[in-house]
Amino acid sequence: MGEDSPAYTPTDYILLDCGAPLSSNTVSEDGRKWVTDDRSKFSTFNSESASFVSTASRQDHSVNLVTYGTAGIFRDKFTYSFPVSVGLKFLRFYFYPVQYSGFDATTSFFSVTANDYLLLKNFSVYLTLSAVDGQPTSLSKEFMVPCFETEKLSVTFSPSPNSLAFVNGIEVVSMPKNKYVKHQDDSVSFVNSKIPFLIPDATAFETVYRLNVGGAAVPNVNDTGMFRTWLDDSPYIFGCALGNVPYQFNVTINYTKKTPGYIAPAVVYTTSRTMGPEPKINMNYNLTWNFYIDGGFSYLLRLHFCETQLEVTRAGQRVFDIFMNNQTSERRADVIYWSGGNGIPVYRDYVLLIPSEGSSKQTLWLALHPSEEVGSKYVDAILNGLEIFTLSKTDGSLAVPSPEPSSSLASLKPENKQPKKGKKLSKKIVIGVSLGCTITVSLSLLLSSIFWRKKHRSYYKRKSMERRKASPLPDQLCKCFTLAEIQVATNNFDDAFVIGSGGFGNVYKGFIKGIKCKVAIKRLKSRSQQGAREFWTEIQLLSQLRYVNLVSLIGYCNDNNEKILVYEYMTNGTLRDHLYNTEKAPLTCVRA
Numbered sequence: 076m077g078e079d080s081p082a083y084t085p086t087d088y089i090l091l092d093c094g095a096p097l098s099s100n101t102v103s104e105d106g107r108k109w110v111t112d113d114r115s116k117f118s119t120f121n122s123e124s125a126s127f128v129s130t131a132s133r134q135d136h137s138v139n140l141v142t143y144g145t146a147g148i149f150r151d152k153f154t155y156s157f158p159v160s161v162g163l164k165f166l167r168f169y170f171y172p173v174q175y176s177g178f179d180a181t182t183s184f185f186s187v188t189a190n191d192y193l194l195l196k197n198f199s200v201y202l203t204l205s206a207v208d209g210q211p212t213s214l215s216k217e218f219m220v221p222c223f224e225t226e227k228l229s230v231t232f233s234p235s236p237n238s239l240a241f242v243n244g245i246e247v248v249s250m251p252k253n254k255y256v257k258h259q260d261d262s263v264s265f266v267n268s269k270i271p272f273l274i275p276d277a278t279a280f281e282t283v284y285r286l287n288v289g290g291a292a293v294p295n296v297n298d299t300g301m302f303r304t305w306l307d308d309s310p311y312i313f314g315c316a317l318g319n320v321p322y323q324f325n326v327t328i329n330y331t332k333k334t335p336g337y338i339a340p341a342v343v344y345t346t347s348r349t350m351g352p353e354p355k356i357n358m359n360y361n362l363t364w365n366f367y368i369d370g371g372f373s374y375l376l377r378l379h380f381c382e383t384q385l386e387v388t389r390a391g392q393r394v395f396d397i398f399m400n401n402q403t404s405e406r407r408a409d410v411i412y413w414s415g416g417n418g419i420p421v422y423r424d425y426v427l428l429i430p431s432e433g434s435s436k437q438t439l440w441l442a443l444h445p446s447e448e449v450g451s452k453y454v455d456a457i458l459n460g461l462e463i464f465t466l467s468k469t470d471g472s473l474a475v476p477s478p479e480p481s482s483s484l485a486s487l488k489p490e491n492k493q494p495k496k497g498k499k500l501s502k503k504i505v506i507g508v509s510l511g512c513t514i515t516v517s518l519s520l521l522l523s524s525i526f527w528r529k530k531h532r533s534y535y536k537r538k539s540m541e542r543r544k545a546s547p548l549p550d551q552l553c554k555c556f557t558l559a560e561i562q563v564a565t566n567n568f569d570d571a572f573v574i575g576s577g578g579f580g581n582v583y584k585g586f587i588k589g590i591k592c593k594v595a596i597k598r599l600k601s602r603s604q605q606g607a608r609e610f611w612t613e614i615q616l617l618s619q620l621r622y623v624n625l626v627s628l629i630g631y632c633n634d635n636n637e638k639i640l641v642y643e644y645m646t647n648g649t650l651r652d653h654l655y656n657t658e659k660a661p662l663t664c665v666r667a
Contacts, residue, residue, distance in 0.1 A: 083300035083337035087159045087249040091117065093242050094128035094145030103141040105296045109244070112147060117155045125151040129175035135212040142244045143171035143213055148178050149185070149232045149240040157228040157247050163219050163256060164228055165301060166194075169244035170214045172201040178239055184567065185240030186233045186474075189220045192279040192467060196474035197235050199567060205559030206588050208310075213243075217303075218473070219255065219280040219464070248301055251337055255280065255375070255464070263375070263424035267402040272426045279467040280375070284366055286311070286461045288379075289320040290346030299337040308348065308461065313363040313440075318350045323383040326418055334420045343460040344381035344420045350445070354454035361398070361442040362456055367588060368439045369475045371431030372465050376441070379460030380410040381420040387453060388417050394446040395456035399427050400439060407446050410457060420459075426466070436586045439463070553618040554630030554641075560587055561632050561639055565596060584644060593644035594629060598637070610638050 092101050092109035101109040112118060113128070126149045134140055147153075166189055172180040181201040187194045200214050222228050228247060234240040256274050265272040286308040287293050293305035309317065328341040350357040368374065376399065387393050390412035397405040404425050414421040429437055443456035467473050564585030565572045575582035580600040586593055599610065610633075617628035632639035 083251055085249045085300060086162075087157075087164060087247055089117075089157055089245075089247040091115070091155070091245040091247075092141060092145070093147035093244055094130070095141075096128075096145075099141075099145075101141055103139050105139075105294065107296070107302075109141055112155075115155075117157055119154045119156060125149055125153045127177070129178055131171060132174040132176070135173075137211070138171055138213045142169050144243075146171070146175055146178075146180070146241045146243045148175065149234055152231060152233045153240070154229055154231040155245065157230070159222050159226060159228050159247065160249060161223055161226060162221075162252060163250055163254070164222055165246070165248040165250060165303075166218045166220050166228065166230065167244075167246040167248075168216045168242055169246070170200040170216075170241070171212070171243050172204065172214070173212075175241075178241065180241055182238065183241055184235035184238045186235065187240075188231045188233070189218065189279075190222060190225070190227075190229055191471060192218075192220055193470075193472040193474045194218050194220075194279075194281070196472075197566065197569075198474075199562075202559055202563045202567065205557065206563040208588075215304075217282040219250075219282070221277055221279060223276050246302070250301055251335075254337075255377075263426050264404065266399050266404050266425050266427040274375070274426075274466070277471075279471065279473055281465040281473045282462070283368060283374070283465055284311070284461065284463040287343050287346060288458045288460050289348035290322070290342060293340055293342055297340060297342070299340055301337070305340070305343060305460070308364065311364045311366055313365050316360050316362065318348050318362050319352070320346065320348055321384060322346055323385070326383045328381065328383075329416075329419050331415075331419060334414075334422060338420070338422060339379050339460050343379055345383055347381070347383065347457050347459045349384075349457045350443070350455050352455075354445075357445050357454050357456075361444045362458075363440060363442040364461070366439045366441075366463060367436050368429060368463075369465070370429050370437045371475075372468070372473075373426055373428045374439065375462075375464045375466055376425045376427060377422055377462040377464075378425070378458060379420065379422045379462075380457065381414070381459050382410045382417050382457070385417065387411065391450065392452040393455050393457060394448055394451045396444050396446055397425075398440070398442040398444070399425065400429075402427075407448065408456075422460075436588060553614060553628060556587065556630050556632045556634075556639075556641060558632055558634035558637055558639075561585075561596060561598075561634075561637075561641075563588075564594065568598065587641070590629060593646075595642045595644045597640045597642070599639065601636070607638075613640070 090107055090109040091112050092099075093112050095101060095109070095111040095113065097111055097113050099111060101111060103109060126147055128145060129148055130145050131143065134144060168187070170180075172183065174180070183201070184197050184199050186196045186198065195216070204211055204214050220228060230245065232240040232242065256276055256278065263272050263274065285303060285305050287305040288308045290307070292307050295302040295304045298305070323345060326345055328344045330336040330338075348362065350360075350362050378397070382388075382393070388411070390409050392411065394407050394409050396403065397408050404427075405423065408423075410421065411417065413423070427439070429439065441461070443458060445451065445454045445456055465473055562568065564587045565583040568581075568583065572583040572585060573581050574584045574595070580598045583596040583598065584593060585596050610631075614628070614631050626645060627643050629641045629643065631641065
């Protein structure tokens with residue numbers, strides 16, 4: 076068993092149970108004592124007029140009564156002010172979106188800033204949870220906020236128009252100096268670049284993933300004094316290539332000055348995931364994880380390593396390559412060479428830029444593969460722990476950006492490339508059926524929805540990662556989405572997501588988790604002439620029209636009196652745009 080890692084004692088440690096009365100029991104199930112914000116010294120002068128408190132109408136068995144039993148609810152902009160020491164601070168929020176007396180948290184949208192860093196914008200706790208696999212009942216969000224210019228952490232909740240903001244609990248914890256912010260003597264690697272990357276002091280972070288690779292989840296009270304939670308990595312393994320999860324008993328973790336005991340708990344370093352004992356098999360696959368992230372940000376990935384297998388004792392015995400999003404992050408990674416010996420932990424930091432693609436979620440791939448070098452005794456790779464953080468932009472924002480709106484589907488610009496003379500037209504024409512069609516499909520209706528097809532893999536063969544309602548059609552033909560999933564994909568039908576409109580209603584561009592490409596979402600107006608019969612006729616027709624050059628219907632939503640169709644998103648506009656006098660590139664007729 077690995078030794079207990081020396082705990083860090085935080086200088087600042089504040090647990091605020093929002094909405095709890097002074098007389099309440101504030102010791103949570105994990106043994107930590109919370110303070111109430113009733114007459115709290117952390118509240119600002121307008122607390123009585125801008126806020127009220129309330130108790131949750133129900134208490135799910137999975138949530139902690141102390142942390143989630145009550146909430147602070149804000150009618151107007153409301154600020155908490157926490158006195159802290161200089162440095163980077165963990166700031167954690169706890170949310171439980173249910174009915175409260177005088178407030179429905181499922182309809183709440185709000186923004187949060189901390190020391191002028193924008194952490195959340197027009198944020199819905201309920202919709203965020205609805206999009207998570209398994210649909211948990213509560214949500215925690217962890218940020219790291221700089222407090223270098225002032226010994227104060229000011230946290231402001233701002234309700235969106237016609238809404239209220241709320242929070243159930245707030246946690247503030249300090250951390251050791253230079254734990255994540257690196258200075259010139261210890262820069263991080265920028266993926267696919269030879270230029271060292273320095274993370275400025277003014278950078279704020281959001282924790283996206285923190286994983287105990289190859290081991291069970293580690294609760295916050297078993298962390299090294301900073302109350303971080305480490306989750307099991309197995310849900311993020313790509314495919315069935317799980318590798319091996321060796322666990323070494325009677326192993327002592329020997330922390331060093333470069334990797335002190337507070338970096339990660341000993342249990343993170345005593346567990347690991349490797350590829351397995353068969354060299355031929357290992358050379359023919361990658362040990363791969365994939366993660367959903369937002370585009371338009373840089374990400375810090377901290378990979379934790381420790382060789383605890385007794386047979387690996389010298390540099391050069393286990394050498395492997397590290398790839399992130401198909402880019403080489405590290406060639407010839409050698410844990411023993413980095414650390415100096417067996418049982419000595421070490422970590423490596425990498426910064427990866429994820430370009431913006433509008434509002435779409437993207438997939439971050441992390442892959443390990445044995446090095447092609449001859450001489451390695453063990454054709455294998457290893458990883459013990461992983462942390463992924465979003466880095467704030469230069470304006471201090473960590474909020475997900477909205478895509479640029481456009482007036483219609485026709486405004487989507489195609490790639491302006493002309494096929495060479497004598498060559499066949501390389502772009503495929505895709506025929507789709509407009510909303511409102513019946514079983515008789517006329518050529519004119521078909522032509523009105525023809526799009527240029529952007530090449531991508533068919534997602535109908537991919538395993539769905541989200542909970543779906545039962546569909547009257549086979550799932551591989553047509554998926555049934557919940558309204559909550561559609562709201563998440565469109566930021567609650569935000570006008571900024573509108574890319575077209577017609578007699579049926581608006582068309583939104585969005586991304587639905589589990590469908591790894593952009594989608595076009597047509598929302599039927601309540602006063603539209605299309606009735607229920609026509610709606611179902613169109614679904615049944617389009618679900619059975621499957622052809623490589625035909626725009627596909629992915630699914631539909633018939634939830635809470637909403638009628639919505641979800642199509643493939645076509646990036647290059649309509650055929651009409653290329654047939655008539657527009658700025659679009661004209662079609663070139665080529666003999667087959």
